[in-house]
Amino acid sequence: MAPNLEPFFKQVDTLSESFIERLRKAVAIPSISAEDDRRKDVVRMGQFLASELESLGAEVQQRPLGKQPGKEHLELPPVVIARYGSDVNKRTILVYGHYDVQPAGIEDGWATDPFKLTVDEKGRMYGRGSTDDKGPVLGWLNAIEAHQKAGVDFPVNLLCCFEGMEEYGSEGLDDFINDEAQKFFKDADAVCISDNYWLGTEKPCLTYGLRGCNYYSVAVSGPGQDLHSGVFGGTAQEPMTDLVRLLSTLVNTDGQILIPGINDLVAPITEEEKKLYAPISFTMANLHESLGSKTTIHPDKERTLMARWRFPSLSIHGIEGAFSAPGAKTVIPAKVTGKFSIRTVPDMDSATVTDLVHRHLTSEFAKLASKNTLDVSLQHDGKWWVASPRHWNFSAAAKAVKEVFGVEPDMTREGGSIPVTITFEQATGKNVLLLPMGSSTDAAHSINEKLDRRNYIEGTKLLGAYLHYVAEEPMSE
Amino acid sequence: MAPNLEPFFKQVDTLSESFIERLRKAVAIPSISAEDDRRKDVVRMGQFLASELESLGAEVQQRPLGKQPGKEHLELPPVVIARYGSDVNKRTILVYGHYDVQPAGIEDGWATDPFKLTVDEKGRMYGRGSTDDKGPVLGWLNAIEAHQKAGVDFPVNLLCCFEGMEEYGSEGLDDFINDEAQKFFKDADAVCISDNYWLGTEKPCLTYGLRGCNYYSVAVSGPGQDLHSGVFGGTAQEPMTDLVRLLSTLVNTDGQILIPGINDLVAPITEEEKKLYAPISFTMANLHESLGSKTTIHPDKERTLMARWRFPSLSIHGIEGAFSAPGAKTVIPAKVTGKFSIRTVPDMDSATVTDLVHRHLTSEFAKLASKNTLDVSLQHDGKWWVASPRHWNFSAAAKAVKEVFGVEPDMTREGGSIPVTITFEQATGKNVLLLPMGSSTDAAHSINEKLDRRNYIEGTKLLGAYLHYVAEEPMSE
Ligand SMILES: [Zn+2]
Ligand SMILES: [Zn+2]
Ligand SMILES: [Zn+2]
Ligand SMILES: [Zn+2]
Known part of the structure; x- marks a missing residue:
């Protein structure tokens, strides 16, 4: 039974300017985890997130991780964990994101101040951390706020785990997750991470594997x-x-x-797996564009994506x-x-x-x-990681994509690694879904990082819709 | 007819402490050509040389070379050229050396201040430039002084060409030599360069080839x-x-x-060439020591030296x-x-x-x-360079070695290059002899560069003796 999401969606549209304002505030804090001098800004960014969550009614903790290994004069930024709702009749979803960013300076060649969110006429919102990973993290907060203002009951209990050292090796996080798996995170029925990207610019994807x-x-x-x-x-x-x-x-x-x-x-390719590749929205021209040359190995999409992912x-x-x-x-x-x-x-x-x-x-x-x-x-x-794209966590997300964007999501893997994925899977024993908000052109880690307004606002709808679908999806696998 | 060199040799021994004092003054001037801040010291070193030559009665010029290419705010240090004697009945010998040095700082790991000549109990005289190339350059001045004080007629007309940019690519020198070949240097009958090293520590060598x-x-x-x-x-x-x-x-x-x-x-090896290798004072143990390992290619001395030189x-x-x-x-x-x-x-x-x-x-x-x-x-x-080791310039030098050190010199080549050698050969059309003063353990370009007292004092005798022999050697080849 499809949930009625219209009031929530409308409210997201109504609040869109204030959501962009929230992102502007977050981008303005240069929370660069790799630079010692910026550690205070990382901490300030954690504080900002904690305050926002608290004012939305969440129960928040800032958990210390001790001294930074090899830099004993530096305290690691805290993990911001939060619980929003504790209804035993609802499912509990654990979401992860990070509030630190890659280094950036105007002198690297940015067209605009990297710590001043700059929106152009096409709705491209430039700023360090806009897509990696402040936009997605704030997406969860936006979803809560829109539910409250729309008067729609929040469909799940939400657990948040937002760290401040992801761009510098997630120092201390594995131990923390393992420690809390049976404590703060023990109710989690499934995990969702929004910290990767669509394969292209038009079509959302669900990511079920990493090399x-x-x-x-x-x-x-x-x-x-x-x-x-x-x-x-x-x-x-x-x-x-x-x-x-x-x-x-x-x-x-x-x-x-x-x-x-x-x-x-x-592992040999199965027939079932093969079928996942044909519908994927990707062309060799996309690859040539991102490569900046035609020095590719394989002549077609399927073999190229398999070479990248599997x-x-x-x-x-x-x-x-x-x-x-x-x-x-x-x-x-x-x-x-x-x-x-x-x-x-x-x-x-x-x-x-x-x-x-x-x-x-x-x-x-x-x-x-x-x-x-x-x-x-x-x-x-x-280690590599592969989840079943038919798990109820994924099928719920696929329905949400269809609802918000009107298309079936691409079922993708990534060629790179996101180590925290396996940590969550192993520590909680639950399915982990990677549900990206940004697009392939966002330039995370590069100059002129951006998040499109559409990805941020429709992405906030997607995160909220996902929570509705995952709340009621029949449990399979 | 062997010249009577005894009065000159005795005078060198008598003056040896003052010669060491002369080297001490030269080493104290940090004439590092690679460092902009030291350019004034390079110029000061050129001035020191010019003054010493003048007080010995030489006619001296400091010739400007213009701005340093790529560093137009810096004037290149002058070439110090000099003529000592102009007797048309004597042969004229052109000698080359350089008065600039490699960078050095106590913080690099020097055991002593690199710009304070420090003589240990074994007579090792430590200091930047001691062996490369201030010691050899001063050797020519010492030889003049000892002749004067011994009342021995100087056997040749001496032309000097001392540059201040050798350790930084000899900027401007080639053009200068080509320009002066038929002017200041036009009387030269042969060229002698003292700016390389013996193959070992005991036996002098004459160098007739460079790769x-x-x-x-x-x-x-x-x-x-x-x-x-x-x-x-x-x-x-x-x-x-x-x-x-x-x-x-x-x-x-x-x-x-x-x-x-x-x-x-x-070029194939000739039988005559082969014979030059056997008498050379060199062992595989020498090579292993300088290499710091036994990871050598060839099992014996001859093949090793041929691999290095020819x-x-x-x-x-x-x-x-x-x-x-x-x-x-x-x-x-x-x-x-x-x-x-x-x-x-x-x-x-x-x-x-x-x-x-x-x-x-x-x-x-x-x-x-x-x-x-x-x-x-x-x-x-x-380009590579090879001279005939049987030219009268070389045979004169060999007799001088025999006279001063009591041995036949090793006839060597070098694996590296000394580009000025070819420049002089081509510009003057005369034979060029490489007649080193320092030994293989002198650590030119490294920390703790030194020149042994024996090499400096006997080396001064060698340079003087060479001038006597080359003055009267029958011209062959
Ligand atoms: Zn990220
Ligand atoms: Zn990142
Ligand atoms: Zn040198
Ligand atoms: Zn040198």
Whole structure:
């Protein structure tokens, strides 16, 4: 039975200017988590959120996370947690977002002051944090306010978890979530995260998968110190020579991973899965535009999206210890460390991947018969994540998309990782839905970050509608 | 007929403390050519040299070189040129040295103040510029003074060319030498440069060859901007993947250049040349010590020295545009530029080498079937140089070594380049001899640079003795 959402939707439209005003206030606080000097602004932003939630009637706590590891003079910004409603007859939905932002300065090339929300004639609202992730976070608050002012009963109990360190590794958050899973978050029936983006600009999506990432260092060392190539060239085995030969064995121009065994770990494509790709709103022209070139690997949409989402990839990021500046320097570097990462997908097990990487590089290095020393290490890993797009949490969201935007959402995955997704899934044991508000052109993490007015206002409707549908969706899976 | 050098040698011993005092005064002037703030000290050092030469009776000029290219607010330090003697019955010898030094600061790890000459109990005289190149430059002045005080007639007319920008690319010097070749330098019968080092610590050497250097950039570009590997990994062709594959085709672990045709350009070894290697005072243990490891290519001295001096080598120096910092960054760089250089030897022609490099990289890139863009360019080249070690300039120097040190000198080449050597050879059309004063352990360009008292004092005798022998050596070749 479809809920009657009209009064709520109307109220959102009525309040739209005040919602934009709320976003303006939030963007004005430069809550950059990576910069020590801005820590006070991050804290101020948490305080702003807490006040807004309190004035909406939520029960709010600002929970300290202790000192920042490696920067013991800095207190981590608090996690702002809130409960809105505690009706045992309603379902409880846990939502996550972050109130810190990426660094930004007008000198980076912004067309406008990054901390002054600037709305252009097309309704593009420019400002750091507009789409990542202040807009979506405020979307939940807007939804509460519109229900109150419309006199519509809020359909669920809402639990909020808003952190202030997402752009700097979510320091301390995993432990906090694990600690609170059976305390503050224990009533949660499902989880919703709004911190990613539509695949394009027209059609909303629901995201059910993320690739993982295993990041490796491969170091080759030999001489006791950097050498002059005039004096030693031709007489000493050069670590850089060995390293480029090793790196050349990892992947080819068409992105095929050449490490034996890696591709065998990938789960086969099912017929059901295949069907998800055809309806997706995406074209090769979209990809060429975002890439700024036509140097793509696959000729069609399906294979491109599969390559991004459900197949592994290997990228060589760079080399530490070699000459990297402009100009010419005739150094023979004594120790060089190549950095590469493998994006992982089901059913790749991290330890198995690492074992194959070690075996491959060790065997290739042995072929070189070099006297230099090889050292391969895993710098960090993060697991892939896939949820069932048929879970009731997803089907409720799909109905909300249809209601607000009049289309079926794209069912997408992401090529990158959002580590908190797995943390919530594992800590709560509940389904996690990624329900983005912003579009592919929002330029999160770049200059001129923006959120379109349509995405913000219709997105607020979507979040509210989702709560109505998820409140009554028959529980499946 | 061997000249009677005893009175001169005795006088050098008598004056040795005052010669060390002269070096102390020179080292105290921090004439760092690379640092704008020190330009006044470079000028002061030139002034010091000019005054010393004048008080010895030389005719001295400080010749301006104009503004520093790229730093138009800075005047280049003058070239100090001098003539000592103008007897038409004597030969005229042109000597070159430089009075500027490499940067140095106690904070770099020096054990003593780099600009305070500090002599330890073993006679090691520490200080920036002690061996590179103030000691050798003052050696010529000391030789003049000792002749005067010993009442020995100076055997030649001496022309001096002392520059103040050697450690910063000898800005302006080539044009100056070419201009003066038929003017101030026109009487020169031979050239002697003292600005390199013995191969070891016990035995002097005469240097008759230098390798050249061709420095290349190989750039691969594709996307319009750097990409996130989560979003684009697996869908875009990555420039870094192509670049490491190209770099892996250049050279192998044992230093063999894999670019077709390069090795065919190398002049074959003659029997006469081969004989020069066996007597050379050098061991693999020396190499391992200077390398700080045993990661050498060749098992014996002869092949090692030939690899350093008379065979080409290829070193990969690094990559510009890729991630090069410590830590982990999941970037796909949009444009990466590999830097490598080839040390060249007779009879390698620079243009031919560049042509082979282009052909090879173009052909290897074609094999990749990549949509990315390749750009190969020569950043700079400097020609190799070889003189005949049997020229009268060299045989005179060999006799001087035998007289002062009691041994036959090692006949050496250098793996690196000293570009001014070729400039003098080509501009004057005369033979150029490299006659070093310092030893292999002097650490020029490093912290704790030093010159041994023995090298300085016996070296002053050597320079003086060389002038006597070169004054009367039968002209051959
Ligand atoms: Zn975010
Ligand atoms: Zn972000
Ligand atoms: Zn020098
Ligand atoms: Zn130098």
